[in-house]
Amino acid sequence: MSQPLIVRGAPQEYEINQHAWQLLPAHLNKRKLAKLLILHGDASWRAVQQYFPDVSDFAATFCYYGGQCTDVAADHFAGIAQEKQAEAIIAVGGGKVADLAKLTAFRLHLPIIILPTLAATCAAYTPLSVVYNEEGVMLRYDIFHKATDLVLIDPEIILHSPYELMVAGIGDTLAKWYEADAVISQLTVKAIEIQVAEFAAKKCRDLLLAESRSALQAMKNKTLNQAFIDVVETNILLAGMVGGFGDEYGRTSGAHSIHDALTELPQSHHLLHGNKVAYGILVQLMIEGKTEEIHRLLPFYRELQLPASLEEMGLNLTEAEFQTVGARAAEPNENIHFMKQTITSEVVVAAMKQLERLKA
Template sequence: MTRARVRPGPAIVHSGIGAIDELPELLHRDGITRVLRVHGARAHRAAAPFLPHLNAIEIIDAGFTSECSPAEITRLREVATSRGAEAVLGVGGGKVLDTAKAVGHPLALPVYLAPTLVSTCSGWSAVSVYYDEEHRHLGHEIWETPTRGLLLDPRIVFDSPVALFVSGIADTIAKHVETRAAFDRADAADTLTAFGGLAAARCGELVSRHGIVAVDDMRRGVRSDAWTMLAEACVITAGLVGALGAEAGSATAAHPIGDALSAFAQTRDLLHGVKVAYGILVQLAYERRWEEIDRMNELYAALGLPRSLADLGLSAEDPVTLGTIAEIATGAHSSVHLLDPSPSAAELIATLHALEDRQSRLDSVVLAHHPSPPLKGTSPWPKSKASPSTTPRSSRPTSA
C-alpha cells in the first residue's frame, strides 16, 4: 500500500461542451438552495450566455475585487456567513477560483468551480495562492477538503483572451520542468506518484507537440483538437501532477523565480505564466539543460514568453535586481529547496548571469499581454439565453 499523501482533485468533473449545463442537477442532488457566487465583471460577461437556469436557488452575488487577498477572502466569508450561504460557486480565472476555495473550505461549504479561463490549474488543484492588494505574492494554502465540482466548458473559455491561454501553457510547461527531477528520484513502486510523473511528462509532451498550433488556432477562432487538448491539459493534466504526485509533484524553482519577479513594479502587472516562463529557463540553466533552453527559445518566441530579463523590462546588469530575485527565490520557505541540491542565493545569481549571457544574442520578444487583440473568428457555439437568476443582485462594482 502506498503511503503517498494525495489530493486527487474535484469529487465530480464535467469537461466538454455543455459541462456547465450540469450545474443545476448537481446543486439539486446536493440539496443546495442558497449559493454565494464569486466572480468578476469580465468573467460574468463571458459565462452569462451559457449559464443554465438555476430555478429555486438563491444567488448571493458579492462580486470580486481583483485579488485573492486576505482582505477579500475575509469580506466574502462574512457575506457567506451573514447571508446563510450553503455553497460557494466560483466563476472566473485562477484568482477567482482560488478565492472561492479559500472562502468555502474553512466554512465547511461545498465549492463548485466554473473556469472562464484556462490560465492555471486552479480549477483542479486543492490550493489557493494569496496576493496582497499590490499584486505581490504572499504564499499559498493547501486544502484538505476536495472541491465538490469542476465544470470545464469550452464554450466559455474559448473566447477568453489568447494571452491568458498562453499564460496557462507556460504554467503547464512548469509542471514538467519543475517536477522532473523529483519524479525521477521517487520510488517506482509508489503507484500514485508514478501516475503523477506520467501526468507531468504528458504536460511537457502536449505543449511541445501542439502548443504553437493551439495558440494559432485560438487566434484564428478555430476550436481545433490541438486547442482542446491544451485547454484540458492546462487545467486537468497539470492539476493531476500535484494531486497524485504529492511532494514529488510540487513546484521547485520556476515558481519561486516567478514570485520573486512580482516584487518589481515593471513586472507586477504581467501575467503569472509569463513570469513563471522565465523561471523555467532559470531552472533549466541551473540544471545545465542548455540544449533544452535552445529548443524552448523557439516556442517562447512564437507564444510571446520572455527569454531574458530585458524582455521583462529588467536589467541583467543591475546587481540589485539579480540579488533581489535570488534572495526572494531562495527564502526559507521557498519550494526551491526541494531541488537536490538546492541553490544558494549566490549560486542562483551565477545561474542568472550564465543564462543572460547565453540569451543576450536573441532578439527581444513582444510579451503576451492582457487584453489580447480581438479574435479573427467568432465563437462556433450558439449561446443560450441566461436565466434571470444569473443576473447580479448586488450593485457592488466588480472587476476582472
C-alpha cells in the same frame, strides 16, 4: 528529499463538454444546495454572463471578487456568505477567483464549485489556493484536505477567452514536467502515486509541445478542434494531476520559486503568472546546467512569444533588485530547495544573469 505523500488526485466531479455550464442547476438540486454565493471576475464576467445558466430558482448572491486572492478578501466574503446563509460557493472566472473561492469555502466548510473562464492555470482542479498580500506579493499556498466538489468546463467559452492568457497557461503548465523531474529524478524508488504524477507531468510537456500551435490557431479562428480541447485539459486536468498525485514531489520546485521571487518587484505585478513561470523554467534549467534543453525550448518560446529573459518581460533590474529576487527565491521555505543543487541567492542571481546573456 523525504516528504510525506498525500494523494489529492481530482475534484469530486469534473465534466468538460459544450454547454456544460447549463448542467449547474441540476448539480445544485442533486446536492440540495439552494443558497449560493457566486464570486466572479470583472471583464471575464461581462464576457461570459450570457452563458451563465438561469439560477433564478436559487437564492444567489453575485459578487465581484476584487481582483486578488488575499486573507482579507477571504474574510470579507466569508462574512457575506455567513450573512446570506450560503450553502455553497461558486467561482466563475480564472485562477485567482477560483483560489479565493476555495480559500473562503474552506474557512466555512462549504462546498466549492468552479466554472472556469480560462485555461491559464490548474486552479479549477487543485485543492489549494495561492495567497497574496494586499500589495500583490505572493505569501504562500494553502493546501486543503478536501477536493473541489464540482468543475464544469465549457471549451467553447474558453475558446473566446483572451489569447495571451492561454499562452501564459501553456507556459505555466510546461513547468510541470521540469519542476517535477527536478525532484522525482532524485528518487531511487518511485511509489505508484509518484509514477502517476511523473506520467502526467511528461504528458503535459509532450502534448503542449506537439499541440499548442494547432490549439492556438483554433483560438484565432474561433473554431473548436481536438488540439484546443486537449490543451485546455492539459492546462487544467493533467497539470492538476501532477501535484494531486505527486504532492510535494510534483507540485513546484525551481520555476515557481522564481515566479514567487519576482512578485517582490512591483514592476512585475502586471505580468501574467504563466509568463513569469515560463521564464522561471529557463532560470531553473540554467541552475541545473541544462543549456541544451534551454536551446531546445527557445524556438517554442519564440513561436508562442513566451518570455525567455527579463528583457523580454520589460524588466531592467538594478543590482539591488537582483539581490531581492535572489534572496526571496532562496528563502529556506521555498520549494526551489527540492532541487538537488545547493541553492543560494548567489546561485539564483548568477543563473538569471547567464540567461540574459544567452543567445538563441
